[in-house]
Amino acid sequence: MTPGELTLLILALLSLQLLAAVPLAIATGLTAVVTALLAFGPNSLIVIANRFYELSTSYTLLAVPLFILMGCILEKGGVTEQLFAAMHRSTGRLRGGLAVGTIGAATVLAGMVGVVGAEIVTLGLVALPAMLRRGYHKRLALGTIAAGGSLGSMIPPSVLLVVYGLIANVSISELFLAAVVPGLLLAGAYALYVLVLCRLRPDYAPLARDLDPADAPKGSLLGVLLPVGIILLVLGSLYAGVATPTEAAALGVLGALLAAAINRRLSLALLNESVQQTIRAVGSVTWIFFGANALVAVYALGGGLGFVRESVTGLALDPWLLILLLMGVFMVLGTFLDWIGIATLTLPIFVPLIVSQGFDPVWFGILFCVNMQVSYLSPPFGPACFYLKSVTPPGISLGDIFRSVVPFIAIQMVVLAIIALFPGLSLWLPALSR
Amino acid sequence: MLMDRITRLFGTLSGWGYVIVFGLTVYEVVCRFAFNAPTTWVLETCILVGGLGYLFAGPLAQQERAHIRIETLYVHVGERMRRALDLLADVLAVLYGGALVYAALLIALPAIRRGEHTGSAFNSPEPVILKSAIAVAALLFALQALRNLFARRRNHR
Numbered sequence: 096m097t098p099g100e101l102t103l104l105i106l107a108l109l110s111l112q113l114l115a116a117v118p119l120a121i122a123t124g125l126t127a128v129v130t131a132l133l134a135f136g137p138n139s140l141i142v143i144a145n146r147f148y149e150l151s152t153s154y155t156l157l158a159v160p161l162f163i164l165m166g167c168i169l170e171k172g173g174v175t176e177q178l179f180a181a182m183h184r185s186t187g188r189l190r191g192g193l194a195v196g197t198i199g200a201a202t203v204l205a206g207m208v209g210v211v212g213a214e215i216v217t218l219g220l221v222a223l224p225a226m227l228r229r230g231y232h233k234r235l236a237l238g239t240i241a242a243g244g245s246l247g248s249m250i251p252p253s254v255l256l257v258v259y260g261l262i263a264n265v266s267i268s269e270l271f272l273a274a275v276v277p278g279l280l281l282a283g284a285y286a287l288y289v290l291v292l293c294r295l296r297p298d299y300a301p302l303a304r305d306l307d308p309a310d311a312p313k314g315s316l317l318g319v320l321l322p323v324g325i326i327l328l329v330l331g332s333l334y335a336g337v338a339t340p341t342e343a344a345a346l347g348v349l350g351a352l353l354a355a356a357i358n359r360r361l362s363l364a365l366l367n368e369s370v371q372q373t374i375r376a377v378g379s380v381t382w383i384f385f386g387a388n389a390l391v392a393v394y395a396l397g398g399g400l401g402f403v404r405e406s407v408t409g410l411a412l413d414p415w416l417l418i419l420l421l422m423g424v425f426m427v428l429g430t431f432l433d434w435i436g437i438a439t440l441t442l443p444i445f446v447p448l449i450v451s452q453g454f455d456p457v458w459f460g461i462l463f464c465v466n467m468q469v470s471y472l473s474p475p476f477g478p479a480c481f482y483l484k485s486v487t488p489p490g491i492s493l494g495d496i497f498r499s500v501v502p503f504i505a506i507q508m509v510v511l512a513i514i515a516l517f518p519g520l521s522l523w524l525p526a527l528s529r
Numbered sequence: 530m531l532m533d534r535i536t537r538l539f540g541t542l543s544g545w546g547y548v549i550v551f552g553l554t555v556y557e558v559v560c561r562f563a564f565n566a567p568t569t570w571v572l573e574t575c576i577l578v579g580g581l582g583y584l585f586a587g588p589l590a591q592q593e594r595a596h597i598r599i600e601t602l603y604v605h606v607g608e609r610m611r612r613a614l615d616l617l618a619d620v621l622a623v624l625y626g627g628a629l630v631y632a633a634l635l636i637a638l639p640a641i642r643r644g645e646h647t648g649s650a651f652n653s654p655e656p657v658i659l660k661s662a663i664a665v666a667a668l669l670f671a672l673q674a675l676r677n678l679f680a681r682r683r684n685h686r
Binding site (some may be wrong): 112114115116117118120122124125136137141143144145147148150151154159160161164183224268309337340341342345346348349350366370371373374375377378379381382385416425485492494 | 540541543544545547548550551554555557558560569571575576579580581582583584585586587588589590593594595596598602603614617618621622624625627628629632633637655658659660663
């Protein structure tokens with residue numbers, strides 16, 4: 096089978112199953128199985144088993160369940176609630192204040208959690224009911240959470256940047272610093288959009304007649320101090336070189352437990368509920384992760400990697416046209432592949448390509464990051480939307496969520512263009528630290 | 530039903546595994562940072578426990594029908610078509626689980642025969658355990674899908 100035929104076979108199998116509402120974890124894995132059987136015979140299934148084994152022994156991947164556990168404990172321990180309430184109070188008089196507050200809380204949470212799944216689940220459990228109760232339009236509420244929650248892939252500590260640094264051989268702390276300004280720019284653009292929308296369509300975000308008593312709990316100082324303390328614990332231990340990302344995540348769990356204890360909510364029941372929620376999230380996410388990776392491995396075995404590389408280098412383009420083309424490839428792949436698949440498949444080819452054209456790999460990493468945020472939201476494989484779906488009330492469909500993120504994808508495109516045209520936005524902070 | 534209970538037991542245990550991973554990792558950081566005495570066994574134990582967690586979380590999600598699916602078309606079709614699609618999803622899950630058992634045995638059997646160890650200072654039998662666990666989890670995944678398939682048929686009668 097030629098790589099071209101292999102590509103077509105994979106695309107056909109995958110899209111048919113996805114249209115038939117076969118769960119992603121099964122669709123990706125079964126496509127890997129069928130493709131391997133057809134192209135290479137039964138013994139090649141060993142490639143798939145090896146992917147499962149290698150991924151389940153990845154120490155860095157362990158940061159994911161730990162960050163999810165931390166997020167669950169923070170939420171059940173009342174910390175997220177307090178942070179959210181504090182944000183609400185400071186934005187309470189604004190039309191659309193709840194949504195702007197959610198974006199603010201999402202930005203702080205991104206610094207605290209750094210894993211998109213955990214952040215969206217947390218926001219979906221806390222901010223979504225609050226906004227729906229207040230009568231916010233569901234599109235506004237859902238879009239705000241999915242877009243705000245995706246900031247976790249950008250604002251450090253970000254697992255995505257760590258992986259980029261490893262593949263592209265770039266300093267991870269420089270990447271973290273470079274992401275700060277673009278991340279805040281994105282958050283600011285979301286908030287601006289929400290404010291303008293609420294001015295134009297007041298029915299999307301009714302003002303509270305009275306201050307909802309549920310929105311005004313006591314201990315507002317605590318609500319801000321605890322999250323800041325946890326950020327310092329997680330990021331501080333990383334920057335001080337005391338801990339690996341996984342260890343920083345474990346310290347984060349410790350911080351979350353301490354915070355729950357300070358709130359007098361720490362109990363065995365709380366821990367048990369957090370564990371149940373964590374394993375549920377881990378189950379529905381890691382099996383997709385394993386299946387998609389197995390598929391990428393089978394594709395690579397069939398020469399798919401070289402096929403893509405040759406198709407791209409054969410074109411001999413103007414440098415900026417090349418950047419534009421690579422962004423386009425990220426966008427297209429992002430509609431059906433997970434970011435780890437995209438990163439492992441394309442970055443080993445793309446990064447040397449752009450460095451040879453005189454571009455900065457740190458800057459390109461930030462572009463990649465914003466691109467992946469688009470792919471977090473865009474159908475049919477928008478993971479952010481699936482994470483959110485896993486915690487929404489029954490009345491909300493995946494279609495509702497996908498429709499709600501469209502304006503936010505447009506904003507991401509604009510910010511992407513700004514970051515691409517002004518590399519200084521990303522590069523001045525790392526340059527300052529050198 | 531017995532099948533559901535087995536799946537749930539494995540799933541819950543693997544969930545608590547992450548609490549163990551958390552505790553051990555904090556212990557390791559304290560040992561290394563405060564007492565300058567890093568351990569040889571924490572890292573490998575965490576990888577083993579965490580790995581078992583990912584694997585057995587899959588069958589649990591299958592039991593709870595929590596695996597994420599794209600419902601764009603699904604919500605627009607009639608009741609009969611939905612039933613057919615649900616059936617298809619379960620049948621494909623059984624096939625996938627079965628294929629995965631076969632694939633896992635391709636790496637698990639040689640590992641068991643050789644008594645494969647990690648070869649580190651701690652030298653745990655983690656490869657034997659985890660590679661076998663992939664086969665067990667895949668079997669559980671297939672059986673749970675089969676159980677779901679029959680439960681669905683019964684409900685529709």
